[in-house]
Amino acid sequence: MSEGRHKHFKNRGRDQAEMRRRRTDVTIELRKNKKEEQLLKKRHIPLDIQTSVVTDLSSYTLLDITKKARHIDIDQKLEGIQLVRKILSKGRNPPIDELISVGLVPVLVECLRHEHPTLQFEAAWALTNIASGSSEQTATVVFCGDGPKFRDLVIEAGIIPPLLTLIADSTPASLLQNVTWTISNLCRNKNPPPNFDLVSVALPSLAELIQHPVLEVQVDACWALSFLADGNTKQIQAVIDSGVVPKIVPLLGVLENKIVMPALRTLGNIVTGSDEQTQVVLDNGILPHLCNLLQHPRPSIVREAVWTLSNITAGNQVQVQMVIDAHLIPPLIQILMHGNFKTQKEAAWAISNLTVGGSAEQVVYVVQQGCIGPMCIMLGSEDPMVIQVILDGLGNILKMAGHDYRVIADAIEEVGGVERIEALQEHQNQEIYKMAYFIIDRYFNDTNTEDKQLAPQSMDATGYQFSTSSLPGGFKF
Template structure:
């Protein structure tokens, strides 16, 4: 194929371009097409003007040639599809998509890359455009392009195209087609390339968010151990995306949460509770709180991972959102844990003092409510096991009773009511 770097020095007006591309002379066609591409790429001529002059269908016809004209036409159309929704839809209406799909089989990698780029622009323009690209069997066209020998520039564009096929969840893309991409996204999580990792993770976020069976499909694609590994990335964006998917998994069934624990997720999550970024810390604490809302085996795994040391630190010094999630971690353990696990919180983790101290955060009644819920259950638990006398003494020694009495004057009625119930039932002689 002709060297792509060959550029003509001729400059044509829009009228001359129209004449040239509609000529029967191949050299004139190429000259007009190349000049049109340069003007569109450089922003020297409005896309709407080119559409209005009726030459875009001619560009699409040139995609069916098998010479250097294809590349210039593909390049120009790629720029047009990066414009407005109306401009992209015009290209679709002129039936460009099947011709771009055919170009995916070209022996010329630069032409293939241009076709992938154009299809990415089209698929990213909304659910309707995305589905048209899918309906033309784009997945069959791109999967064979992926190998260990695929150039990085092309691979990035392929993953970006695949990512756009998973976006725009109203309506969601056909899940049977998206599922075919998941093994590739899972494999891409092993990449060292940041753009590829971001697109692969973003795609898995979309799948896990959009489909009832999306979480299980991500697990079945063997992505969980790779996502756990990405939690130690130095790139904040990758950590945030991996956390989002892992959060969905932890919010799923017990079996799905077990896949996260089995992949070593708790160790990495424990480290992230010490991260310098507050958003990552609070998201991680939210995930831990969901795990402790699961089975007693899962609660024990959290205890065994030493995570409650970091939870105690968050209760003491975390930002408000992190404190709330840490409080839920404790409350869920009290609500669902075994007697041994609850006693571990009290005796070994020394969690009760910072937990009770949250009762003083009057401006955040949601946090107070979480703690009161846990305390009420803790008293009922003690009543059944060994009586409440020792727990009452401990709470009083930690100024907990004073904090409960102060809540009797809280502006929220439900806070007053729970505080009153605890005081009346368990401290009525005080």
């Protein structure tokens, strides 16, 4: 997650804008989790021109091929690059790792800049075949030559309008797949992102393509939308205004994981926006789908669903109540208890965010569903950010309890939470130390006066302040 998350833990409380988080996932992970889910990774490309001058591979060693590919003589270099291409195009398990290990990928990328068209073609073909391998193999190609610089050059040259003219009912499905995939790649990469004004012209077409009967077209259109929605509120609003939300939400209910993930990512990015933008997604019925996705067999989808939910619980109290009414809190707490760590981390954010903006009654409900135990267990995490999130949530619950804080304190003590919090006073992270010290001193220090216990101040001597809503009356259990 982006720096928006890290802004949660300042010496002053969080506001809702800070609670909205941005992803900074490695771009290649968005599309390349499994080889079989890739659309256009073609190992065998139809060849329209005669380029092959090498037919027998058996007489060449890898060292021979590498020397030829690196040769200063253009004919020798061409022969070497053709050998690389033929090796990669032959058989079910080409020696991609071996070719990478001898440093041929940078050589191939350099050939793309050469003035010799046949050399360029052979190198591009070989790179395509390497990119058709595993995520790690694809990443090698990406890091050697791909990037926003070349993407922006293509966009600024005006590629998108001509591509959009190819989107028509008469366009063959295979060509449409290529067009959609290309648009998707032009929209991705956040460091820096593409010029939104230039790529957003594709939004109306993408809004139609997500309903195309060919699944692969839907998938790439949805990924493109997820990239476009991964930005500021202006960008998010442009995506909403294209009318895609009512079309994307139903995709969460299909059986194909390859469409569920980009659909969920798109909606998840939208709910990182304002409360009004989040409400659009809620009004279109995302919550029942999230309830189902929390039980999904694929961990990455569960994690994505919980991340989306955590940004909804960062909203206003009406939105928090919608989450509660959709019966999403019990499965969320189950994930906090039993999920894998990455998903537990998102669940911790969801609960902590709720304690910031939720009403007293809403926080009481979450406590009654059993959040205290798993929150205290997660204090044993080695991830400092997770510890901060949990301490922030517990601190908010204790403060919001007001005169009834002892009920929460007892619950924390019963599950061994006090010992964990005390131990965190020795933590090397200063924020964790201050947060733990504040909780122990304010709520578990028997030497404090009764008045101090019943009316805890919002800030300690160190200047630390937990995020709270000022609510009179406290808890009623």
